[in-house]
Amino acid sequence: MILPAATIEKIKEILNYSTDIRDEIESLLLCTSDGHEIACASYRGLKIEEAKVSAMAASFAGLSLTIADCCNKQDALGGIVETKDGLIICGLIKTPEVDLVLLGVFAKGVQHGLALWNFRNQLNKFRSLLKS
Amino acid sequence: MAIKVIFVGPMGAGKTTAIAAISDIPPVATEARNHDKTMHVKATTTVAMDYGELSLDDGNKLSLYGIPGQRQFSFIWPIVSKGALGGILLLDCSMSDWAEQFKFYIDSFRSLANSGAMVVGLNRVEEDDKETVSGVIQDCCENLELALPYFFMDPRDPQDVNLLLEALVINAELDHILQGE
Ligand SMILES: Nc1nc2c(ncn2[C@@H]2O[C@H](COP(=O)(O)OP(=O)(O)OP(=O)(O)O)[C@@H](O)[C@H]2O)c(=O)[nH]1
Ligand SMILES: [Mg+2]
Numbered sequence: 458m459i460l461p462a463a464t465i466e467k468i469k470e471i472l473n474y475s476t477d478i479r480d481e482i483e484s485l486l487l488c489t490s491d492g493h494e495i496a497c498a499s500y501r502g503l504k505i506e507e508a509k510v511s512a513m514a515a516s517f518a519g520l521s522l523t524i525a526d527c528c529n530k531q532d533a534l535g536g537i538v539e540t541k542d543g544l545i546i547c548g549l550i551k552t553p554e555v556d557l558v559l560l561g562v563f564a565k566g567v568q569h570g571l572a573l574w575n576f577r578n579q580l581n582k583f584r585s586l587l588k589s
Numbered sequence: 590m591a592i593k594v595i596f597v598g599p600m601g602a603g604k605t606t607a608i609a610a611i612s613d614i615p616p617v618a619t620e621a622r623n624h625d626k627t628m629h630v631k632a633t634t635t636v637a638m639d640y641g642e643l644s645l646d647d648g649n650k651l652s653l654y655g656i657p658g659q660r661q662f663s664f665i666w667p668i669v670s671k672g673a674l675g676g677i678l679l680l681d682c683s684m685s686d687w688a689e690q691f692k693f694y695i696d697s698f699r700s701l702a703n704s705g706a707m708v709v710g711l712n713r714v715e716e717d718d719k720e721t722v723s724g725v726i727q728d729c730c731e732n733l734e735l736a737l738p739y740f741f742m743d744p745r746d747p748q749d750v751n752l753l754l755e756a757l758v759i760n761a762e763l764d765h766i767l768q769g770e
Contacts, residue, residue: 459624490621491634492661512661519619519636527617556622 459489459555464586465496471582472498481575483543483562487583488514490549490556501564514560518547543567546576552587559583591650592763594754595670596639597698598679599690600658601629603712603744605639607679608653610747611754612641619657634659638669643754651754666697674766675757676701676708678737679744683713688725695733702735706761709739710753 460468472485484505486497492515497507517536525533535548535558543563550557559580563572596604609616619637623629639655656662656669670676678694680687691709701707714722719741726739738756742749757763 489624491624491636492659493624508661509664512664515621516619516637516657516662516665519621520638523617523619523637555624 459493460495467586468496468583469498471579471586472496481564481567481572483564484560485562485579486510486514486560488512488558488560490515490518490558492516495557503562505562510560514547514558518549518558521547522549541565544569544572546572548576548580550580550584550587552584555587557583557587591642591652592675592766593652593654593673594675594677594757595673595698595701596653596655596677596679597666597670597694598658599681599684599694600634601631601684602658602679602681603710604655604658604679605635607677607710607744607750607753608639608641608655610745611643611750612653613644614642616641628659636662637665645758663697670698673701675706675761675763677710677753677757678707679710679712681712682718682722688729691726691729692733695729695735695737702733702737704761705736706757706763707737708753708757708760709737710742710744710749711739712742712744714741 468487483501483503484497484499486507487495488511489495492512494507494511499505521536522533535546538545543565544567545562547558547560550559561576561579596607598604605618617640619635620633621636623631623634635655635657637657641653643651643653645651654669656666676698680691695702711722730737738760740753742753744750
């Protein structure tokens with residue numbers, strides 16, 4: 458197992474109790490940087506294919522790092538996909554034990570600034586949990 | 590024009606290593622930490638693609654792309670391999686399932702194999718096992734009705750990787766494509 462069962466339970470708790478973001482976020486997915494799904498929650502009845510999207514999120518995060526590097530930007534934090542139906546944001550969480558990717562699927566019409574702010578709050582929750 | 594060649598094969602076969610060994614430019618990689626040590630003990634794994642370039646003596650160029658070998662990334666294989674005129678299939682023959690992997694990757698990249706545009710690199714074969722491994726490959730090719738050139742090689746050795754590419758250029762008549770430009 459990549460993370461201890463107790464940590465995964467806590468991750469699921471954070472995902473399932475993220476009521477404050479339910480209006481803006483359709484799905485939140487956490488996976489390893491090499492594409493193994495850890496946990497996922499969908500809030501507005503729109504489900505995603507978790508295993509497939511985990512692999513895609515890892516590819517996207519990996520490419521974000523590589524593109525940043527090739528453009529002389531160090532330490533990429535993640536990447537953003539803009540669509541007419543809302544934003545998709547992915548962010549990296551690096552710890553000494555594991556490297557994870559958080560993917561947030563935002564609802565149509567959500568302001569970019571608000572989406573990014575919300576997403577960073579979620580990232581920080583997972584960062585603190587994994588640090589402890 | 591650059592001719593696109595893809596390096597395919599399972600996790601740990603040496604695709605990233607082979608491209609890095611021969612690329613004229615610093616290779617572009619998308620490595621992430623490998624969290625599944627039951628699949629392979631190596632520290633990192635490719636999650637999107639590898640990219641490198643190799644200039645040929647006649648002034649033409651090969652662009653070298655590597656796929657991520659883990660099956661969860663198969664969604665990206667058609668994207669990375671689009672437009673490829675040749676393929677190098679690498680296998681780590683110290684893995685117990687290498688023959689199944691061979692068939693799986695031939696199946697996944699069948700159009701290259703069918704058109705004679707695929708060469709196989711067999712990695713980590715002990716001297717004593719070469720005959721057995723050759724026999725297995727020949728049987729597989731016969732069953733699949735394919736005639737694929739195969740070589741014992743080490744992906745860390747630029748000479749070995751170059752040999753595979755030379756065989757590919759000749760076998761797939763990539764040189765004719767280049768001359769026909
Ligand atoms: N000792 C030894 N090591 C080898 C040999 N061939 C390859 N390797 C090592 O095996 C590893 C191959 O890893 P990669 O090049 O990352 O493999 P890959 O095919 O790109 O794998 P994925 O990207 O995960 O699909 C490297 O660490 C090589 O140095 C060999 O003949 N002997
Ligand atoms: Mg690789």
